Amino acid sequence: MNCSALFPTLIVFLMMSFCVTNKAQAGRQSLRLHELNEKLQVSQRRLKRGWIWKQLFAPEEDPTPRTIGKLKSTFDKGDFSIKYILSGEGAGEVFKIDEYSGDIRTLKKLDREEKAFYVLRAQALDRKSNQPVEPESEFIIKVQDINDNMPQFINEPYVSSISEMCPVGTTVVQVTATDADDPLYGNNAKLIYSILQGEPYFSVEPKTGIIVTSWPNMDREAQEKYLVIVQVKDMMGLTGGYSATTTVTISLSDVNDNGPTFQHNRFTFVVAESAPIGTTVGRIMADDADVGINARMNYSLKEAEGSDTFQIHTDPVTQEGVILLAKPLDYESMRRFVIDAEAFNDHVDTRFLSYSEFRDQTTLHIHVEDVDEPPVFTTQEYEWKIHENMPAGTTVGTVSARDSDAANNPVRYHIDKGTDIKKMFKIDPENGTITVAKSLDRETASCSPKSTSRTSAKGCSQLVQVISAVDQDDPPEGHHFYFSMVPEKHINPNFTLRDNQDNTASILTRRSSFTRQDRTHYLLPILTADSGTPALTSTTTLTIGVCSCHTAGHCPTGGVEAFALSMSLSIQTLIGILVCLLTLTVLSILMLAVRKHRKQEQQEEQGQEEKTEQWEEVSEKVLRYSEMGVCGSDSGACRPVPLRPRPGRRERRLRREEVAASIRMSLRQSYLIGPEDEVFRQFILDRLSDADHDPYAPPFDCLRTYAFEGTGSATGSLSSLGSFISEPSFERPCDVGQRFMRLTLWNGAKEEQTTF
Structure with a gap:
């Protein structure tokens, strides 16, 4: 085989080396396949061959077997003398060729994302000689894509x-x-x-x-x-x-595009004039919608009258402005401070807001609470000269002091105990006049040692009640409550409130004493605010009752005691109301029973009165003889003796009530009243006089009837009165059968004896 015949095979081999089988490489496989296919077509055009076929495509995801193409040799005359053979990727499993016609068919469903193309080899053999009539050639079947994947x-x-x-x-x-x-x-x-x-x-x-x-x-x-x-x-x-x-x-x-803002344009605080420097007067809070560094702020006080009396700094945890006392206070010279407070951001970004928009201000009203201060002398030292041997009571001089408080309470004077000077001089506690207590001897002491006279005024600022508050919310920074009295036209002259800065407040008196004759109760509304955003408030009314002094004269808290009445109803309050209603129902039933019982007593008393009337009739028949004699012989010596019956009703005694009320009033006016006091002695004498002249006081007379057995009985009389029979001593003859009896009648502590 020459080199030109091997060239297409080499191209196909190189193309197969770049193929991958997973879905993620399907796109790259298609691109490489396209490039290799073009190269293959160029190479094939250079060869002289007898193979005839078109580009083969097989649609993916098609489950129906179908013919996708046809291979044919130019030597095929249609007499089935040529045999076609298919080998390579998927031959016999995925693809099958008809050995007579050269048709290629799919055998199963294809997935392009699993395999994008297949490389196959085809041969054409002479069916008689089994020799190839065409050189073996490779071709590609490309899997045609359909939209079967989601992005x-x-x-x-x-x-x-x-x-x-x-x-x-x-x-x-x-x-x-x-x-x-x-x-x-x-x-x-x-x-x-x-x-x-x-x-x-x-x-x-x-x-x-x-x-x-x-x-x-x-x-x-x-x-x-x-x-x-x-x-x-x-x-x-x-x-x-x-x-x-x-x-x-x-x-x-976040960017700093919001400045701090106060939710209230006015904050009111109360501080006692005796508060030391450094005392926390109160806290104020400005809100900033930003977070982090953009929400950090500082506070300052604007210059005004008395503004240097206070300082303000920022709490780094809560971002609150803490107001501190910087100078001593004096209620008599300055009773109220009005100061403007300002809050401003640390970090300012002028890209979003102007400089003035990064700050806000509010007004502070700080009220100074009056405290009972000791009186002061008009002169620090007094110097007098007197002659020796002056009699006791001689006036030496007069000291003068005044109460530094606005109330101008009365001042009392006294000389310190434990010094010899008190033996020599006396001082009038009302006007401060000093007099000689005993005759002075110049040779013994030419100059009395200097001493300090002290004064005392009636006390106030006594603690009545400590109040606290609870909140169902749970802020991350914890609770902080602000207590104040509900603003009125004038400062409350009776009580004041001191915020303890620990979520409690103390109620103090502004007067030295209270009496029930003036008022029995005082209603003190108290405003409580939390530190949330926005701040929520509630008002509670504290009821302060004026109580009586103890027997020894001690009056706790100036004679007042307090209990709170909440303005809102809770479950416990409703339960208490139900219990009260139930108690009233039971009391109503008991009152009906008592009325029924009293009605029965009245009926019994009416019956008793009827009996008393009968006894009064009987008492007219009881006679008293002044001396012994024969019945009926001395009618002038006989007189009726009335019995003391038990009274049906007792009239209301007003005098005893009035005397007891006078004693109670005396107890209020004096701390020490004993049994030897004139009031008690007079009270006892009045009670004895009432007892001697009271016709309703027991014991009461009663009449007993004894039957007479008659004469001629051998046993004599069986009556208990027989013990009172005396020997008969008659000055005048008496009828046979008459007897003498001595009847003793008791009237209180006195007794009378009458003989019948």
Whole structure:
């Protein structure tokens, strides 16, 4: 065989060496096959041969066997003297040739993505001599592609981030999809991209899959994250093609396009004038819609009257402005401060906002709470000269002090205990006049040692109640509550509130004492605010009751006690209401029973009164004789003796109630009242007098009836009155059969004896 005959075989061999069998290489196989086929056709045109065939194609995914081509030699006269033989890839399994006609048929379904083409060899033999009439030749059967594969996205998931306020057309990300169909045959693998969700904010390039922004000035504070759904379709998007989708998550990163803003244009705080320097007066908070470094802020106080009394700094954790006391306070000289506070960003980006837009301000109203301060003397030192041997009571001089508080409470004076000077002088506690306590001797002490006189005023600022708050929310930075009294036209003259800066507040008195004669209850509304955004508030009314002093005279918290009444109803409150209703129902039933019982008692008392009337009739028949005599002989000596019946009702005693009320009033007016006090002695004497003259006081007289057995009995009388029979001593004769009995009647502690 010459070299020219071997050249086509070499070409086919080189072509087969570049073939692959997986789907991912199907496209490249088709391209290489096209190139090798062209070379083969050129080589074949240079040869003189007798083979006749066309380009052979076999459609993929066709399950029906069919004829795809025909091989024929020029020596074939149609008398079936030529025998055709097929060998190579898929011969006998995938393809079969008719040995008489040279027709090539498929035997099974083909898959282009599994194998794009087959290289076969054909021979033509003389059927009689079995000798080749044509040289062996190679040819290619190409698997024709159909659209049987869906496009698929690669490199999923797609996540990207861009800055807010970026310009239109900013590239976000590129999505990529592949199709296993033949890219060189038809439109089966030609892909088109489109957006199903995400417009009008984003758009996609149809052929490249590049996603760009299409909406100006996208604001992260309005929407931080977008989910864009991209669709890809083969066959250039024509009907009948396959499609696939993917989701692209796009986040907007923050830029400093927002300045701080205060939710309230006014903050009110209360601080005691006795608060030390460095005390936290309160906290303010400005909101910034940005995050991270763009949300960091500082606070400052604008210059105003008294603004240097306070300082403000930023809490690095909560970003709150903490107001601190920088100078001592004096309620009498400055009762209220009005200061403007400003919040501004640390990091300023003028591409988005002007310099003035990166700041905001609010007004602080700081009220100074009056504290009971000690009185002060009008003069620090007093110096007097007196003669020796002056009698006791001689006036030495007068000291004067005043209460530094606005209330101007009364001032009382006294000399310190434990010093000898107190033995020499006395001081009037009301007006401060100092007098000689005993005669002074110059030779003993020419000059009394200097001493400090002290004063005392009635106390106030006593703790009444400590209140706290709870919140169902759970902020990341924890809770911080602000307590204040509900603003009124004037400052509350009775009570004040001190925020303890630990989520509690103390209720303090502003007066030295309270009396129930003035008022029995005080209602104190309290406003509680949280540190959330926006800040939420609630109002609770604290009911403060004026209580009575103890027996020894001690009055806790100035005689007041408090309990809170919430403005909102909870489940516990509803349960308490139900319990109260049930209690009222039971009490109503008990009252009906008591009324029924009292009605029965009244009926019994009426019966008793009827009996009493009978006893009164009987008492008229009881006679008393002043001296012993014969019955009926001295009618002038007999007089009726009434019995003391048990009264049916007792009239209401008002005097005892009034006396007891006077004693209770005396207890309030004096801390020490003992049994030897005149009030108690008079009270006891009044009670004894009432007992002696009270016709309703027990014991009561009663009448006992004893039957007379008659005369002539050998055993005598069986009555117990027989023990009272005395020997008969008659001054005048008496009828036989008469007996004398002595009846003793008791009237309270007195007794009377009457003889019958």
